[in-house]
Amino acid sequence: MKYVSVIWDDGGFLVDPRPYLTELPAFRDQLPVHAKEFATDPAHYALGAGNTRCVKDLELSGIQVATDKSGGLILEFTPNQWKHDAGLRISYSGVRSFSIDYHHAIDWMPVDSLLLDEILPDGDGGCTHEIALTDASIVVRCEDLRATWGDAH
Template sequence: MKYVIVRYEDYGSYGAYNHCADAYLDVLPTLADQLPPGARAFATDPDHYDFHGKRCVKDLKPVETRTEGDQLVLELRHNCWKHDADLVLRYTGVTEYTVDPPGELPSEVRLDELLPHEQGVRHEFVCVGGSIVVVAADVTAAWTPTDCTG
């Protein structure tokens, strides 16, 4: 990622992720007008980087990607201790989709970053155990309520 920092630190007997979206949030007001409408709305949502908020992407788990017509759909599952909804991202005009390492989706999202791209938007996720990158014309985000009582 260009601005968002996600770094795993090994402290000997344990490890932890250090996260910082401050540099991204500082430049986002100047980048927002260059993002397609759906990407702009998602990136600039005030809860997107609120680590304690129910609509923060941190700690969501990528569970499925599929195509529906001309869209790439990425589903991210909630954690009941933090979220009350799942996130469904729908990308149109996809020109790149990369999962690293290849073969299966990585675990929980640490953070993401949406940047303007000549094709529209470049959306990168750093996750536990890997990353996801999608370059597309645009992306729309929808939160689907879920029941965390069981």
């Protein structure tokens, strides 16, 4: 990621969205409408206790890739039982590329949890969404994305 910091340190993760939040006002108007809405949501990066709409600690539960040429992709995250009251579904439109890289370094965790993410404008008028998980990373280049809180499978 360019601005968000996610570092494994002595058995735990140190995460810091502050550099991204500092830079976000400079490029937020270049983001597609729904990506901008998600990136600028005050709860998105609010790591403090009691914030049920912070993405940190959501658990990756599903990936649906369109089998036709529609360019659709859906990532589903279930709530962390101690933190969230709902899951998150991110629906991507006009997907130009999608990759997931597994690191297989932390084999004692049963699921991959979301650490932090970063949405940046893409030169083609869309955006790039990079997601750091506990043992993987996801990168999606798309026209736009829509994040919806609610029931996730």
